[in-house]
Amino acid sequence: MRLSQLFTKTSKTAPADEVAKNAQLLIRAGFVYKVMAGVYAYTPLGLRVLENIKQIVREEMNAVGGQELIMTNLQRRDTWDITTRWDDDVVDVWFKTKLKDDTELGLAWSHEEAIMEMMQQFVESYKDLPTSVYQFQTKLRNELRAKSGIMRGREFVMKDMYSLHASAEDLDQYYAKVTEAYKRVYDRLGIGEDTFVTFASGGAFTKFSHEFQTVCEAGEDILYIHREKNIAVNEEVLDEATKELGIAKEELERVKSAEVGNIFNFGTDKSEQMNIKFTGSDGKEHPIYLASYGIGITRVMGVIVEKFADEKGIIWPENVAPAKVYLVRIGGDAATQHADELYEELASKGVDVLYDDRDERPGTKFADAELMGIPHRVTVSDRLLESNSYEYTPRMSGSTEVLTRDQLLATLS
Ligand code: ATP
Ligand code: MG
Numbered sequence: 001m002r003l004s005q006l007f008t009k010t011s012k013t014a015p016a017d018e019v020a021k022n023a024q025l026l027i028r029a030g031f032v033y034k035v036m037a038g039v040y041a042y043t044p045l046g047l048r049v050l051e052n053i054k055q056i057v058r059e060e061m062n063a064v065g066g067q068e069l070i071m072t073n074l075q076r077r078d079t080w081d082i083t084t085r086w087d088d089d090v091v092d093v094w095f096k097t098k099l100k101d102d103t104e105l106g107l108a109w110s111h112e113e114a115i116m117e118m119m120q121q122f123v124e125s126y127k128d129l130p131t132s133v134y135q136f137q138t139k140l141r142n143e144l145r146a147k148s149g150i151m152r153g154r155e156f157v158m159k160d161m162y163s164l165h166a167s168a169e170d171l172d173q174y175y176a177k178v179t180e181a182y183k184r185v186y187d188r189l190g191i192g193e194d195t196f197v198t199f200a201s202g203g204a205f206t207k208f209s210h211e212f213q214t215v216c217e218a219g220e221d222i223l224y225i226h227r228e229k230n231i232a233v234n235e236e237v238l239d240e241a242t243k244e245l246g247i248a249k250e251e252l253e254r255v256k257s258a259e260v261g262n263i264f265n266f267g268t269d270k271s272e273q274m275n276i277k278f279t280g281s282d283g284k285e286h287p288i289y290l291a292s293y294g295i296g297i298t299r300v301m302g303v304i305v306e307k308f309a310d311e312k313g314i315i316w317p318e319n320v321a322p323a324k325v326y327l328v329r330i331g332g333d334a335a336t337q338h339a340d341e342l343y344e345e346l347a348s349k350g351v352d353v354l355y356d357d358r359d360e361r362p363g364t365k366f367a368d369a370e371l372m373g374i375p376h377r378v379t380v381s382d383r384l385l386e387s388n389s390y391e392y393t394p395r396m397s398g399s400t401e402v403l404t405r406d407q408l409l410a411t412l413s
Contacts, residue, residue, distance in 0.1 A: 001044075001323065002343075003356045003368075006030075008043045010368045021218060022302035023149025025314050029372045031322075038146025038154035040298075045372065048322035050157065053297055054136050056188045056319065057159050060181045064174075066134040066161050071114055073138060075106040079117045083273045093141035107140040112270065112292055115162050120276045123288065126166045129278060130174060134161030136297060148218060151258060151302035158294055165289040166278065168267065175265055178293050182212055182261055189300060190317030191307065195260060196225060196232030199241050212261035212295075218306040219258030226252055258303050259296070266290040314373030315395050323354040325412060326374035328365045331382035339380040351412055370395065376412060 008030030015034055018024050023040065026032040031046030042050055058068065074097075080086035086106065088094055095107040108114070115133065123129060139158050146152055161178070165171040179197065186195040194215040213223050213232060222235040226247065233241040233252065242249050268287035271277070277285040301320075308315040318324065325346060329339035336357075343355045354374055356365045362381075369377045379391035390408045393400045403411065 001354055003354060004358050006044065008045065010371055018149070019147055020149030020151065020302075021309065022151060022305040025305055025309055025371070026150065026302075029314055029368075031314075031372075032150065038143060038152065040150055040153065040155075045322045046301075049301055049316065049320050050297060052320040052322075053189065053300055054157075054159070057185055057295055057297065058136075060185045060188075061134050061159070061161055064132070064177050064181045066132045068135065069133050070135045071108070071111045071118070071137060073108045073140065075108050075114050076117075077104045077106060079113045080106060082275075083113055083270065085113065093143060095140050095142050108137065109139055109141045111135070111137065111160055112162070113274065116270060116274055116276055116290065119162070119164060120274070123164060123276075123278055125279045126281050129164055129166040129288070130170055132161060132163040132174070134159060134293075148220060149302055150298045151218065151296075151306075152220070153298055156299065157297040159297055160295075161293040163291050163293070165291075166280065166286070168289055171265060171267075171289040171291055175263065175291050178263065178291075179210065182263070182293070182295070185295065186212065186214070186260065188319055189304065190319060191260070191300070191304060194307070196223065196230070196257075198223070199231065199233045199237070199245065209262065209264040211259050212263075213257040214260050214303050214307070215255045216258045216303050216306050217256050219256045219303075221257045221259055223255050223257040224249070224252035225255055258299065258306075260300050260303060261293070261295040263293045264291060266292065309373075312367075312398075313371035316373045316375060318375050321373070321375050323352040323374050324376060325351060325353045326369040326372065326377045327353050327355045328362070328369065328377060328379040329355070329357055329381075330362050330365070330379060334385055335380050335382045338385055342378075342380060346412065349409075349413060370398075378408065378412070 010030055011028050014024035014027045018034060026046060027034055030043055033041040033043055035041055077086055085091050093109050097105050097107060136157060136159050138155060140155055143152055143154050146154055163174050186192045191214050196213050198211040198213055213221060224233045224238055268289055270290050271287040276288050278288055280286050305314055327339060327343055329335055343353055346353045373395055375395050377393040384390060389402050389404060391400050392403045392408060392411060
C-alpha cells in the first residue's frame with residue numbers, strides 16, 4: 001500500500017473528549033474514526049488489523065470443528081420473550097426499534113437465543129450432535145459508560161461460538177478443547193503470557209463459566225494473580241476462591257485486567273427454557289446441552305494497543321500488524337526508483353509493505369512509522385544508495401542498523 005494514496009492521514013492530536021489511550025493512538029495513526037462515544041469506524045489500516053485478529057481466531061475455531069456463519073442484526077422479539085431476556089429490566093443494554101407496522105425488533109446485543117432458535121430447525125436427532133457454529137458479528141449494546149475507547153464499544157465486533165451436545169460429558173470435553181484453542185488464540189495474538197483463565201468458584205461440572213482476562217492498566221476489572229502457579233481470581237470471588245485453592249490473599253498480586261473472552265456452560269438450562277430437544281438413541285426426547293464462547297475482537301485490538309504502545313505510538317505484534325514493513329523513501333530520482341523496485345520485489349515475495357512515497361520530510365516519515373507501529377522500518381536514501389546499503393529499524397528496539405541488500409532481504413523474509 002502506498003501512503004500517498006491512502007486517504008487517512010496521521011494527526012498530532014486526538015479529539016479532546018477521547019480519554020482512552022488506545023483510541024487516542026488509533027485515531028491519531030488513522031486506524032479508526034470516532035463517530036461518537038463508544039462508536040468507531042475502522043479505516044483501511046484498522047480494518048487490516050481487525051481482519052488479522054479475526055483470521056487467527058477463525059483458524060483456531062475451524063480447528064475445533066466450528067462452522068462459520070453469520071446471523072442477523074435485526075432480531076425477533078418472540079425469540080427473546082421465551083427466556084424473559086426481551087425485558088429491559090433483565091437485559092439493560094438493548095437497542096430496540098420497530099417496523100412500519102409497529103412490530104417490535106431488537107438490535108442484536110447477543111445471539112444466544114437467536115442461534116438456538118435457528119439451530120432447533122436443523123438439529124433433530126442425536127445423529128445431528130455434537131455441532132458447533134460461530135460468527136464474527138457486530139453487537140450493539142447501549143452501554144452506560146463508554147470511556148475505554150474501542151475496549152468498550154456501543155457497537156463492537158465479537159466472535160461468538162455455540163456448541164450443542166447430546167450429553168454433559170460430551171460438552172465438557174469440547175469445552176476443554178475450546179479452552180485450549182482460546183489459549184492458542186491469545187498466544188498467537190501476542191498477549192498469551194499476560195492472559196489468564198479465571199478461577200471458576202465452586203468448580204462444579206454441570207454449570208460454570210470462565211473468563212479470559214488480560215493484565216492491562218486500562219482494563220475495567222480487578223484480578224488477583226499468581227504467575228508461577230498460573231492462578232487468576234476475580235475480585236468478586238476472592239474470599240471463596242482463596243479458601244478453595246488453599247492460598248493466602250497476600251500471595252496474590254492485584255492487577256487491573258480486561259476481559260478478552262468469556263465461555264459459558266449452560267447445561268440444559270437454555271434449551272429447557274426454549275423447549276429445544278433432540279431425539280436420543282433411546283427414541284425419547286431430551287434437552288440439548290449448550291455452551292457459548294465469546295471473544296471481544298475489537299476489545300482485543302484495544303488491549304494490544306494499550307499493552308505495547310510507547311511514548312512514540314503503537315507497537316503491533318507481527319501477527320496482527322497491518323503491514324510487516326514500513327518503507328521510507330528519502331531523496332531524489334535515484335532513491336525513488338530504487339524504493340519503487342524494492343517495494344515491488346517485497347510485494348512479489350508476499351511481504352506486506354506500507355510504502356511512504358509521500359513528499360514529506362524524513363522526520364515526519366519516521367514519526368509516522370513509529371506512530372503507526374509497523375514492526376520493521378526500512379529506509380532507502382540517495383546517500384545510502386552510494387554504499388549499496390539500507391537502514392533497518394525494528395519498531396520494538398528502535399535501534400538502527402545499516403544492512404546490505406542480502407542482509408535486508410534475509411531479515412524481512
Ligand atoms: P463486560 O463484563 O466487559 O461488559 P460481558 O460479560 O458483557 O463483558 P459477553 O457478553 O460475554 O461480555 O461478551 C463476550 C466478550 O465480548 C467479552 O468477553 C468481551 O471481550 C467482549 N465485549 C463485551 N462487551 C463489549 C463492549 N461493550 N465492547 C467491546 N467488547 C465487548
Ligand atoms: Mg457487558
